[in-house]
Amino acid sequence: GAGVSQTPSNKVTEKGKYVELRCDPISGHTALYWYRQSLGQGPEFLIYFQGTGAADDSGLPNDRFFAVRPEGSVSTLKIQRTERGDSAVYLCASSLTAFGTEAFFGQGTRLTVV
Amino acid sequence: AQKVTQAQTEISVVEKEDVTLDCVYETRDTTYYLFWYKQPPSGELVFLIRRNSFDEQNEISGRYSWNFQKSTSSFNFTITASQVVDSAVYFCALSFNTGTASKLTFGTGTRLQVTL
Numbered sequence: 001g002a003g004v005s006q007t008p009s010n011k012v013t014e015k016g017k018y019v020e021l022r023c024d025p026i027s028g029h030t031a032l033y034w035y036r037q038s039l040g041q042g043p044e045f046l047i048y049f050q051g052t053g054a055a056d057d058s059g060l061p062n063d064r065f066f067a068v069r070p071e072g073s074v075s076t077l078k079i080q081r082t083e084r085g086d087s088a089v090y091l092c093a094s095s096l097t098a099f100g101t102e103a104f105f106g107q108g109t110r111l112t113v114v
Numbered sequence: 115a116q117k118v119t120q121a122q123t124e125i126s127v128v129e130k131e132d133v134t135l136d137c138v139y140e141t142r143d144t145t146y147y148l149f150w151y152k153q154p155p156s157g158e159l160v161f162l163i164r165r166n167s168f169d170e171q172n173e174i175s176g177r178y179s180w181n182f183q184k185s186t187s188s189f190n191f192t193i194t195a196s197q198v199v200d201s202a203v204y205f206c207a208l209s210f211n212t213g214t215a216s217k218l219t220f221g222t223g224t225r226l227q228v229t230l
Binding site: 041048098108 | 118147149151156157158159160161164205207209211216217218219220221222223
């Protein structure tokens with residue numbers, strides 16, 4: 001597609017439920033990133049994929065969070081046993097290569113855990 | 115550690131005024147990139163500029179200009195003759211290579227409100 005696409009745009013879930021957030025990057029971009037943005041804050045790094053592999057998942061807050069990119073394109077961020085503190089906007093970005101090239105962001109998924 | 119500081123939380127100006135958004139960064143790396151992104155109310159982060167650590171030339175793009183000074187670790191952004199459409203949150207970010215990943219570290223953003 002023309003830009004990074006994220007679905008759903010909004011997700012409301014009950015505490016304890018499992019959610020999946022999807023990211024479709026720009027075609028041909030090998031690098032894919034997930035960030036989380038809380039209200040009034042800048043985005044915070046969660047995980048980075050180069051191709052199919054997670055090159056760096058040091059930003060994932062705990063083992064309830066997991067992400068995959070099985071074919072090197074679409075990525076899914078999975079959150080188990082959601083907590084109210086997980087409420088935030090989850091942003092996906094992709095870039096042509098890794099270091100130094102600009103990352104293009106999607107519009108994000110606003111996750112609300114009630 | 116990598117850090118980006120945007121000390122100005124919110125700025126309000128009247129249309130046609132010039133405004134400068136400050137950005138100060140910290141890094142031990144000698145090779146890094148600096149970015150500015152705009153986040154309008156729609157939420158999508160829009161790329162504005164990238165500057166690498168070896169290029170201290172200032173840049174002008176239309177009403178936008180950027181001043182990069184390694185001596186003060188600053189990468190400030192000026193909007194000349196501001197317009198209402200410039201109203202948004204602006205983020206400064208630092209990209210560094212950990213060897214296995216390229217991460218962006220963002221500041222907390224500056225909310226710019228331009229009124230008529």
